[in-house]
Amino acid sequence: MSVSTTRPALIEQGHWLTVRDCKRVLVVVHTVTFAQRLQEVFGLLESDLRIQLVFTAAPHAFGSGVTQYLQELGIVTVPWEEALRTEFDLALAAGSRGVHELRAPVVRVSHGAGHIKPLTDTGSLAPGERRPPGMLSRRHLLHEGRLVPAAIAYAHERDLAELARWCPEALPAAHVVGDPCVDRITAGLPRRAEYRRALGIGSGERLVVVTSTWGPTSTFGRLDALLPQLLGQLSGDGHRIAMLVHPNVFAGHGTRQVRSWLAGCRDRGLALVPPEADWQAPLIAADWIIGDHGSLTVYGALTEATLLLTPGPRREVSDYSPTALLSAVAPVIAPGYPLAGQLDYAARSRRRGQYDDVTAALSSAPGEFHQRMRSVVYRLLGLGEPALAPLVSPPPPPPSLRQWEVSAGWEAVQ
Template sequence: MVVHTVTFAQRLREVFELLDADLRVQVVFTAAPHAFGSGVTHYLRGLGIATVPWEEALRADFDLALAAGSRGVHELRAPVLRISHGAGQIKLLTDVSLLVPGEPRVPGMLSRRHLVHEGRVVPAAVVYSHERDLAELARSCPEALPVAHVVGDPCVDRITAGLPRREEYRKALGLEPGQRLVVVTSTWGPASTFGQLGSLLPHLLGQLPGDLYRTALLVHPNVFAGHGMWQVRGWLTGCRGVALVPPEADWQALLIAADWIIGDHGSLTAYGTLTEATVLFNPGPRPEISASSPVGLLARVAPVLSALHPLAEQLEYAAGRRGPGQYAEAAASLSSAPGEFHQRMRSVVYRLLGLGEPARPPVVTPPSPPLPLEAWEAHEHRGVAL
C-alpha cells in the first residue's frame, strides 16, 4: 500500500481491509513522499499499522502495489493498481505547462500526465467510479483504456449503508430534540471554504442561535497537513461553538446526521447529495471544476449563500424550496455501480495477484458512531509566531 496523504490513506483503507483476513497475503505499507504527507504515519499507526521506508520499498519486489496517487509509483518494482481518492473526477489539472499542444485539460486521474511515464502506461490497472469516466478516458488517454475498470465508489456504498442509522449518529453527537445540525465542508486551496475563513465563516455562523443550531466543520486533511492542527485550531478561535472534526474521524456519519451541508467544490459536498441534508454552496469562482463531475452537476441546482442575508433565513428558505430529486443527477453521477465497490474492487485485486477470491462476500461496514460535538469544539487559543 503506497500512501501519499491521509486522504489517500482513507480511500486505500477501503481496499486493504478487504485483505486483512487472508493468510495468503501480507500487506506492507509505505509512506511515499508528498507535499501534504504530514500525518500519514500517525494515521496508519492509529490503525495499528507499521510502515517501511519509501527507499526500502523501492528496492523490494512486490506482487502488487496499490496507490491513490501517482507520484513516484513508476519507480516501484511491482504492478501498480491506481484508485481514485475523491467523488468522481472533480478538479481539472491546474498546471497546464506540461500539456502537449491540443491535449485537453482534464482531471488528474484521466490525464496522460498522471497515467503515462516516458511513453508507458504505468498502472497495470486503474479503477474508476462511473462508466462516464471511461468515455472521457477514451478522449484524454486512450492507451489506458485496456487497463481501466469501473468498480463504483466505496463512500457511496458506506453512506448508503449508514442512512438507516441517522438518529443513532445524531444522538451520539449530542444533539438535543429540536436541534438542527449544520455541517460545513471544505476542500483545500484559496478557493475553498477554509480559504474564506477570515470573512465568510465567522460572519455567517455567528448568526445562528446556539440553542437551535449546532455546527461542525469538516476540513480536508491537506489543510491539517499543510498548517498543522495547532494552527488550524488557532485560526478557528473566532468561531466559537464550531466543532472542528479531526482528519482521522469518520466524516461520513456527520454528513448522514446533518440537516444542512454548506460546502464548496470538494468531494464531501457531492457526497452530501446521498443524505437527507439540504446542500448549499459557498460563493466563489470555481474554474478548476469539471462541468460533468458530481460537483459540477450539483452546482447547477444547489442554492448559493450570501453574506448579505441572515444565515438562518437562507437555510430555512433552501430547505423549503428543495424539490423532489433536486440532487438526483449529481448523486447518480457518483457511482454507476452502487453497492458493488467492495466486490468489484476485490475481484480486480485478486485477479492481479493471481489468486482465487475468498469464498465469502465482502462486508460493507456503515460509518462508526461519532464522538459528541463537544469533544471537537474549539477552545481558547492565542497565536504567536515562532
C-alpha cells in the same frame, strides 16, 4: 506499549516470519486522504492468510500526518527507499508520485467524488486545449510514454469515455468498480438518528455541517467571510455547527496553525472534526450542509440534508464532474443577507429528486465497490477470492461534538 513506526525486518528478514509463502502487497500512502480511500481496498485483503500487507509512506507535499494516521490503525511502515528496492506481487496506490519506480504491478484507485479538479500543470497541453482531470490525464498515468498502472479503478462508466479522449493508452487497464463512500453512506442512512444521538444533537436542535476542500478558493480559504455569519447568526440559537476540513489543509499549514486561526471561536459551539476522523456519520446526521466545490459537499447530496453552496471557482471544476452538476441545481449563499433565513428558504425549496443526476454521477455501480474491487485485486494476484461476500459496513457512530469543540484550553489538550 510503544510501537515502532518503521519495520524493515518485515522485508529483509522474512525467515523470521510465522506466516510464510504469502503474496506480498505494498500499500503506498501519500496523504491522509489517500489513506482513507486505500483503507477500503486493503481492508478487503488483510484477513487473508495468503496475503501479507506492507505499508510505506511515500513523499508528498501533503504527506504530514500519514505515519501517525497509520500507526493509530495499528500499522507500521517500511521506509520509502526500502520499498522502492524490494519486489512485491502487487502495489496499491491512490496517488501517482513515485509509483513508476516501484517493482510491482500497480493498482491505482480513484479518490474523491468523481474527478473534480482539472490538471493544474498545463505545460503539456496545446494553447487553448481543455484541461483533463488529473487521473484521466497522460501526466498522471504514463511515465516516459509507458503506462504505469496495471489496473485503474474508476467509479463510473462515463469515466471510460473521458479516458478514451485524454489517455486512450490506459483503457485496457481501466475497471469500473463504483465508489466506496457512496456505498458506505447509503448503508448508514438508516442509522441517522443513532449518529445524531452519538454526536449529542438534542431534541429540537439542528446540525449545520460546513465542508471545505483545500486551496485558496475553498470555504476554509475564505473563512473570514463565512465564519462571522455562522457564529453570529446561528450559534446558540438551536443550531449546532461542525466543520469538516480537508486533511490537506491540516497537512499544508500544520494542525496547530489551523486550530490557532480558529482560536476566536472558543466557547462559541463550533466543532472542528479532526482530519483522521470518519467524516461520513456527521455528514449523514446533518440538517444543512454548507459547502464548496469539494467532494464532501457532493457526497452530501446522498443524505437528507439541505445543501447550500458557497460561491466557487468554475474554472477549477471539471465540466463533467458531479460537482459541476451540483452547482447547476443547488442554491448558493447570497452574501450580505441573513444566513438563518437562507437556510430556512433552502429547506422549504428543496425538491424531490433535485439531486438525482448528481448522485447518479457518483457511481455507476452503487453497492458493488467492494465486490468489484476485490475481484480486480485477486485476479492480479492470481488468487481465488474468499468464499464470502465482502462486508459493506455503515460508518461507525461518531464521538460527541463536545469532544471536538473549540473551547478554552483547546490547543493545550489536542
